[in-house]
Amino acid sequence: MSQQGTWADDVVENQPLITTNEDGTKTVITYRINEKGQKIKVTQIVKEIIVKESVNKEVAKRKQWAKFGEEKNAAPGPDYRTTQVGEEVHLRLGTAWKTAEKEAEEKKAEESMLSANTRAITCRYCKGQHFSSKCPFKDSLASLEPDPMDESSEAGAAALASPSAPGKYVPRHLRNGGISASGESSRERDDSSTLKIANLNEMVDEDMLRNQLLYPFGPLVRVNVVRNRETGRSRGLAFAQFASESSAQRALDALDGKGFHSLILQVGWSKPKKPQQQ
Amino acid sequence: MRPIMLKGHERSLTQVKYNKEGDLIFTVAKDKIASVWYSYNGERVGTYNGHQGTIWSIDVDSKSEFCLTGSADFSMKLWEVSTGRCLFTFDQDTSVRRVEFDPYDNRILAVTDKVMGFPGSIITYKINRDSPTQQDTTPLLKIDTKEGFEKVSVAGFSYLGKYIVAGHQDGTISKYDATTGALIGSVKAHEGLITDIQFSEDKTYFIISSKDKSASIYDVDNLKQLKRFEADAPMNSAAITPVKEFVVLGGGQEARDVTTTAANQGKFEARFYHKIFEDEIGRVKGHFGPLNYIAVHPSGSSYASGGEDGYVRVHTFEKSYYDFKYDVEVTAEAKAHAGEQ
Numbered sequence: 001m002s003q004q005g006t007w008a009d010d011v012v013e014n015q016p017l018i019t020t021n022e023d024g025t026k027t028v029i030t031y032r033i034n035e036k037g038q039k040i041k042v043t044q045i046v047k048e049i050i051v052k053e054s055v056n057k058e059v060a061k062r063k064q065w066a067k068f069g070e071e072k073n074a075a076p077g078p079d080y081r082t083t084q085v086g087e088e089v090h091l092r093l094g095t096a097w098k099t100a101e102k103e104a105e106e107k108k109a110e111e112s113m114l115s116a117n118t119r120a121i122t123c124r125y126c127k128g129q130h131f132s133s134k135c136p137f138k139d140s141l142a143s144l145e146p147d148p149m150d151e152s153s154e155a156g157a158a159a160l161a162s163p164s165a166p167g168k169y170v171p172r173h174l175r176n177g178g179i180s181a182s183g184e185s186s187r188e189r190d191d192s193s194t195l196k197i198a199n200l201n202e203m204v205d206e207d208m209l210r211n212q213l214l215y216p217f218g219p220l221v222r223v224n225v226v227r228n229r230e231t232g233r234s235r236g237l238a239f240a241q242f243a244s245e246s247s248a249q250r251a252l253d254a255l256d257g258k259g260f261h262s263l264i265l266q267v268g269w270s271k272p273k274k275p276q277q278q
Numbered sequence: 279m280r281p282i283m284l285k286g287h288e289r290s291l292t293q294v295k296y297n298k299e300g301d302l303i304f305t306v307a308k309d310k311i312a313s314v315w316y317s318y319n320g321e322r323v324g325t326y327n328g329h330q331g332t333i334w335s336i337d338v339d340s341k342s343e344f345c346l347t348g349s350a351d352f353s354m355k356l357w358e359v360s361t362g363r364c365l366f367t368f369d370q371d372t373s374v375r376r377v378e379f380d381p382y383d384n385r386i387l388a389v390t391d392k393v394m395g396f397p398g399s400i401i402t403y404k405i406n407r408d409s410p411t412q413q414d415t416t417p418l419l420k421i422d423t424k425e426g427f428e429k430v431s432v433a434g435f436s437y438l439g440k441y442i443v444a445g446h447q448d449g450t451i452s453k454y455d456a457t458t459g460a461l462i463g464s465v466k467a468h469e470g471l472i473t474d475i476q477f478s479e480d481k482t483y484f485i486i487s488s489k490d491k492s493a494s495i496y497d498v499d500n501l502k503q504l505k506r507f508e509a510d511a512p513m514n515s516a517a518i519t520p521v522k523e524f525v526v527l528g529g530g531q532e533a534r535d536v537t538t539t540a541a542n543q544g545k546f547e548a549r550f551y552h553k554i555f556e557d558e559i560g561r562v563k564g565h566f567g568p569l570n571y572i573a574v575h576p577s578g579s580s581y582a583s584g585g586e587d588g589y590v591r592v593h594t595f596e597k598s599y600y601d602f603k604y605d606v607e608v609t610a611e612a613k614a615h616a617g618e619q
Contacts, residue, residue, distance in 0.1 A: 068362035069325030083320035086281040093602035
């Protein structure tokens with residue numbers, strides 16, 4: 001259409017044709033072009049209703065007030081800093097509101113108790129909802145069952161076999177066959193050969209530790225100095241992991257209580273040693 | 279219903295009030311500013327800055343032209359509501375615990391504290407509405423606490439501004455002639471401090487709340503107890519609702535005792551009682567401290583509560599609130615309806 005005439009033609013053509021009917025309604029006829037280029041006639045019958053809302057004059061006037069005091073120059077409309085919408089609260093009116101509320105609460109408590117019961121307590125022998133020790137078939141079934149300690153590792157193994165079994169949470173320490181020692185775990189590293197070196201001079205960095213202090217004792221896996229997250233300054237503490245525990249032990253014996261860059265080192269295991277380390 | 283929470287004060291609220299049309303809410307707290315809000319959307323219109331201490335009380339005249347604040351800085355200030363300008367300061371000997379306009383906006387009333395050797399008084403002044411910055415500081419009336427009475431905690435004007443009714447620390451209420459100041463009568467209404475007094479729409483009766491865990495309605499003329507509402511915690515405020523025959527009580531365990539008990543034991547709820555049957559018919563939770571003041575919209579469509587927690591919560595009633603009726607009410611209405619036909 002725009003190829004044929006000016007935009008003015010367009011406007012004139014798009015003017016709706018309004019006719020007033022006898023019953024008070026109006027018929028509005030408009031034309032428009034759809035995507036296919038076809039001209040479409042739209043006929044609407046409209047009834048106009050005037051809704052009057054009465055507002056107190058004073059109240060209307062007050063709505064136009066300029067803000068003042070601490071709200072001076074603030075944008076119109078509520079400020080989220082001072083005005084928030086709270087959580088839904090209920091007002092249930094009734095003479096027996098107390099008993100009704102109490103009942104609802106009791107029901108809720110009962111339900112949660114019930115669900116907790118079903119989840120938590122399962123008999124190891126007969127799979128009933130009671131403690132294993134209270135099982136009536138304990139004596140007859142106990143001999144058929146393997147040792148409970150073995151069972152837990154078996155359960156772990158089962159979980160490994162079907163790791164994507166839905167709906168059942170398997171604790172992390174049971175996921176790798178339930179026998180994963182701390183060494184195997186990807187998350188938890190082996191700290192058995194790691195030394196904690198405290199009371200370091202602030203100027204000492206990783207390279208200095210490697211090249212000046214720890215190199216005689218054997219190959220190092222990693223060395224890192226604990227630093228302040230923001231400032232990057234050393235906090236006078238470092239961890240050094242040796243390739244073997246024996247070299248770590250030698251370093252510990254040699255360095256604890258010795259001076260390094262004008263401070264007396266305190267060297268110890270990064271974790272307290274268990275008496276029977278494997 | 280979803281309440282609108284107004285967080286304009288840094289300290290606990292002391293009083294919350296609607297103006298006559300109910301489109302504005304005035305709030306004062308223990309910080310030094312008073313605030314005014316639009317009640318329909320919770321927008322803060324402005325603040326009244328100038329006091330040096332806790333503001334204990336606020337009142338607005340019926341034209342929403344002037345408002346009055348009473349503060350612990352030993353003064354009472356008159357403000358222009360629309361601009362926040364302080365028009366006049368009335369200096370007092372002690373802190374001002376309660377202020378109120380009379381029904382004709384011509385007089386104001388102040389309750390001053392009994393401290394530092396001052397007896398504590400109810401003082402009224404004439405308000406010059408034509409040139410509000412020039413006020414006469416000579417009181418019309420100064421009613422000192424009389425012999426045998428404890429100090430006055432709250433007071434208000436009755437119908438036509440004819441009497442002044444005061445609540446005392448020991449639970450007594452007393453009535454004075456508002457022009458001569460003569461004591462007309464007194465009655466021991468409660469066992470504890472009267473914390474609030476709010477009049478009915480026509481100011482012929484009033485509700486008082488007390489620290490003795492109850493509230494009651496008295497009539498002005500005879501000082502006779504009409505109704506009594508028992509609660510399970512000290513009450514700080516009580517209000518009468520228009521439209522429905524209810525009263526709303528607010529309070530809860532005192533702030534200084536809160537840390538010694540579990541939170542759910544605090545009873546920080548607004549309680550609705552039926553005004554006639556005296557039964558508790560519902561509660562609204564929300565505040566996490568005692569409620570210090572409750573105000574009901576003059577058209578009965580909402581209520582606002584100010585708490586020790588620094589929040590004002592504005593609740594708009596839902597349809598179920600208007601629909602609630604006692605069985606006897608329903609049957610009475612049905613009978614009346616049948617009689618018409």
